[in-house]
Structure formats: C-alpha cells, structure tokens
Amino acid sequence: MTKSPPDHADTGRFGPHILARAEQLARLSESEAGLTCTYLSAAHRATAAQLREWMRDAGMVSSIDAVGNVVGRYAGSTSAAGTLIVGSHYDTVRNAGKYDGRLGILTAIAVVDDLNRARRRLPFAIEVIGFSEEEGVRFSSAYLGSSAVAGRFDPALLRRRDEAGETLDGALRAAGLDPAAIARLGRAAHDLLGYVEVHIEQGPVLLDEGLPLSIVTSIAGAARYAITVHGSAGHAGTVPMALRRDAATAAAEIVLFVERHCAATAGLVGTVGKITVPEGTVNVIPKLCELSLDIRAAEDEVLQAAAADISAGSAQIAARRGVTIEIHETSRSPSVSCSPQMQAKLEGAVARCGVQVRHLVSGAGHDAVMFHGITEIGMLFVRCGNGGISHSPLESISAEDADLAARVLRDFLLHFSTSP
Ligand code: GLV
Ligand code: MN
Ligand code: MN
Numbered sequence: 490m491t492k493s494p495p496d497h498a499d500t501g502r503f504g505p506h507i508l509a510r511a512e513q514l515a516r517l518s519e520s521e522a523g524l525t526c527t528y529l530s531a532a533h534r535a536t537a538a539q540l541r542e543w544m545r546d547a548g549m550v551s552s553i554d555a556v557g558n559v560v561g562r563y564a565g566s567t568s569a570a571g572t573l574i575v576g577s578h579y580d581t582v583r584n585a586g587k588y589d590g591r592l593g594i595l596t597a598i599a600v601v602d603d604l605n606r607a608r609r610r611l612p613f614a615i616e617v618i619g620f621s622e623e624e625g626v627r628f629s630s631a632y633l634g635s636s637a638v639a640g641r642f643d644p645a646l647l648r649r650r651d652e653a654g655e656t657l658d659g660a661l662r663a664a665g666l667d668p669a670a671i672a673r674l675g676r677a678a679h680d681l682l683g684y685v686e687v688h689i690e691q692g693p694v695l696l697d698e699g700l701p702l703s704i705v706t707s708i709a710g711a712a713r714y715a716i717t718v719h720g721s722a723g724h725a726g727t728v729p730m731a732l733r734r735d736a737a738t739a740a741a742e743i744v745l746f747v748e749r750h751c752a753a754t755a756g757l758v759g760t761v762g763k764i765t766v767p768e769g770t771v772n773v774i775p776k777l778c779e780l781s782l783d784i785r786a787a788e789d790e791v792l793q794a795a796a797a798d799i800s801a802g803s804a805q806i807a808a809r810r811g812v813t814i815e816i817h818e819t820s821r822s823p824s825v826s827c828s829p830q831m832q833a834k835l836e837g838a839v840a841r842c843g844v845q846v847r848h849l850v851s852g853a854g855h856d857a858v859m860f861h862g863i864t865e866i867g868m869l870f871v872r873c874g875n876g877g878i879s880h881s882p883l884e885s886i887s888a889e890d891a892d893l894a895a896r897v898l899r900d901f902l903l904h905f906s907t908s909p
Contacts, residue, residue: 504892507595515587526581528627529664540619548605555670556637557621566610571682574616578623586884593687594619600899627651629819635856640675681864686857690870693877701890703847704835705868710792710824714782720812722776734811737775746802759784831867838901
C-alpha cells in the first residue's frame, strides 16, 4: 500500500502537466481515429519537433540527430563529471496508447524544467533522449534510435524495406537525415554515468496490488520472425479438400501450435500479430501466407529452445500439408538485468517519496536493453490503469501516478552521485 504522502510542497504539480502534453502529442497521428506514429512519418517528425521545442523551453540544448532521436542536454555544474541519460521512445504501435514511451520523455522534460526554473545544476550532465524508434513497426527492427546512441546500430538495416518497398536508407534521406552519420552517434562509454527510463508498466500487476510504482529488475529477451508459407493456388470450387496445399490453413495450424507450445512452457509467451494472404481472393486457394511471430522469455535458454521447437513444429506441419515454409529472424534481443546499483538508487528515491518499494520483471522490451553492458541501467515502472491494458488506445495512467513518478525521478537525480 502507498504510505502517507511525502513531504513535498509541490505535490500534484507535475502530473496534470505531463498528461496534458501526452494528449497534445497524441493529436499528431497518421490516422484520424486514434494514435499511430510510426518511424519517420509526418506525424513522427512533427512529434520530434514538438519534443525538441519543449526540451528547449526546459533549458536544454536540443537537437534531432541522424536517426531522428530528439536529444536535450542539460549541462552539469562541472563539465568533466559525465552524463546520465534519461530516455524513452516517441514512436508508437498502430492504434496505440498515449503513454507507452512518451511518459518517460515527458516526465524527464518536466523534471529538468523544474531544475532549470530553480536555477539548479547537478554535478553531472543530463541528456534527455526521445528515441525515434523502439517498436519495430515500420522496418521490423526494434530499437533503431537507442541502438544508435548505444553504438550498436547495425548498418545492414539501412537496406531493409518497409511494406511499401522503401528502404530505411531512403526513408532517412527523405526525412532530411544523413544515414552515414548514424555510425557516429554512439556515446563514449567512459562519459556515461548510467541510463534510466521511466515507463508505464503495460500490465496489470501494480494495479492489482494497489501500488503506484515499481523498480524493474530485468527485461525479458525477445525474438521476432517473419514466416512465409508457400502452398499452391487453385480453384476454390474444384479442388477437393484432400488435394489442396493451402498456405493459409497451414499458417493457421502454425498459429495454434505457437499458442499451445507457449502456454505449456513456463515463462514463455508467443504472439502472431500479423497474418496476411498477399493478393488473397475469395475464390482462390491461398498460395502464399505471411505471418509475424514474437516470442519472449526472461531466460535466454527458454527463448532459444522455443525458437527451435516452433521451427521443428512448423516444419512438421508443412511436411504433412505439402507446403514449404521459410522462417526468417528479423530481430533478437537477449534478456538483460538492471544494475543492482541503479536499482538501489531508485529504491532510495521511491522510499524517500513515501512509496512501498516493489520490484518487477519487465515482459515488454525497452530502450534500456540497448545500454546494457555499456553503462548501468535502471527503470521505474508506473501503474497502468484500465486493467493494465497497453498497446491499445485504452491505455491509461492517473495524474497522481504520473506526478509521483516525476517526483521520484527528481529525487533520484538530486541524490544521484558518481559514487556507488
Ligand atoms: C515494445 O513495446 C515491445 O514490443 O516490447
Ligand atoms: Mn510499446
Ligand atoms: Mn515502450
């Protein structure tokens, strides 16, 4: 349970402001109904421009880098003390919630604005980064923005195409960005003091337990695949059922295999989020079916075994049905642990703000993953309302919880020091 309110005269100041800005950003969308803000769309670029302006208003030196990240730097009182990155992403899934990713950026901007108004510099620099791409929607590759800042951007991705056939390289150039400069965005590890991210929980645990916040202990590993099933086209009225090589029915069996297999394995989840029959026609037996697959587990061995089992199971289904399948891995990120030191610092801030300290494993992926092994990472989850639903327009958060998250972040920054 939440303990008595903390001793802050300004309780309630941040929350409504953060939520109002999230509403304002949500109006910049590719679709009339709901929020869709995929990488380098007009809505995405307008969102970046707005974030940049808000960073500037909060006293930061702000810019948009070669991969579309919005970077705001709030210099420290001494230049040699290093940089703490506070980040999250501003791209969204299709028909998204308003807080996934954006909550972390808006909270960081609000807290820096507060420091700036108080004319307060910390001994270290803060970089607030709105990462341009985390969801992997447009180019089937997640973490394009944070991988660049972490010095882990894979240049082979520049040749990857979106559904309209445009390459990542072409999309960047069309947006006025320089793909060749992405390789130079990686930060020097020796300058980094850590990476911290505030994010909506995107699940029901905190809501269920009546707690507003938790500290993330680790982030589950994830692998994504593009699966193509090749069958044989035929007339819907003339080919007997037993003689068909239907790509879509084979795909349907694969979907059910994934569901059964993941349900039977502790700690494993699997999702087929996209199924298409390209050029499908009502009276033609499907020749081709394309599906996406996303599998996740907190333990890498479980994830690896699942990939092998699903591949073997799909091969059996294909052989029995006389179709062929191709499985192509589009992205993979291992499970990572948040640093014990950052967890301890977040615990201190949560406790000082009068909230019970709770820890959670994250089933969702986050930009923090990209900084693991480069600097200390830490994450703070904020309670998700509405049953814990996320990746949906029904995603919600209360102003009180947003406010508390901002106060915890401010306290964390004020107590953050370069010593362990
Ligand atoms: C990001 O939202 C993810 O897919 O975990
Ligand atoms: Mn998301
Ligand atoms: Mn997110």
